[in-house]
Amino acid sequence: MIGFVGIGVIFVMVFGGYVMAGGKMSIILKSLPFELMMIGGAAVGAFLLSNDMSAVKHTAKDVGKVFKGPKWKPDDYRDLLCLLFELIRLARQNPVAIEEHIEAPNDSTIFSKYPKVLADGEAIELICDTMRSASMNYDDPHQVEEVLEKRMEANLHHAMHSSHALQAMADALPALGIVAAVLGVIKTMASIDQPPEVLGGMIGGALVGTFLGVFLAYGIVGPFAGRLKTVTEEDSHFHQLIREVLVANLHNHATNICIEVGRQNTPAHYRPSFSELEEALKAVKSSGAA
Structure with a gap:
């Protein structure tokens, strides 16, 4: 919702200020389709x-993320911590029993309690692959931690490609606007024998190209790229939480300590309070006992 509000504010402030200053929209509207075709078409082609x-x-x-915002909400971080608590506790109580859950998570009674987490393939692979590594009795937990770190860096690099591609487009738009403006000047020079009022309109139309390129770059596409980068980084915290908890588990910390490590490493605006998480874990224990 905030994304639509932002776009509305941009258009109202820019064009509203232009009209209030005495500008005429007719010149812009007349040239807009052709300038947009040249600038927008060239930008899409270059993309x-x-x-x-x-x-x-x-x-x-990924463009939809600009308006939807981060995928993971505070409740999802709490659910993830509860899921990891159940898995770690079972792995320590019965190492054999955990295998059916990590080998077939879609059929697991534990994973099925958290459908949103289960629907994220990368999160499930991180959990299952790391717990499978733990079951192999790795001598050096730091080795698993390093593998996880490199894997997550690669995943984040891939996820950030969309924002980088949009930013590259934003960087190119002002130059493409100049290209459109130059073509407009060439058209104007070919009609140099026309009266001043006609030439003025043609020059104004040519300058619409420069305006449109800069406006799209810094008012639309650039902010889209920045917002997409922010959302992608926000969502990456969810997978980083998995790493923190499971690495703590590899170091043989107590189960509750592993979960507290995860809670402490959750971003502040998503982090469940200690009492809230404690209540959720009590519910998990109760359901497990039942």
């Missing part, structure tokens, strides 16, 4: 040229 089809699809899908 397609510099990215493969998978990156194009990935970016088109």
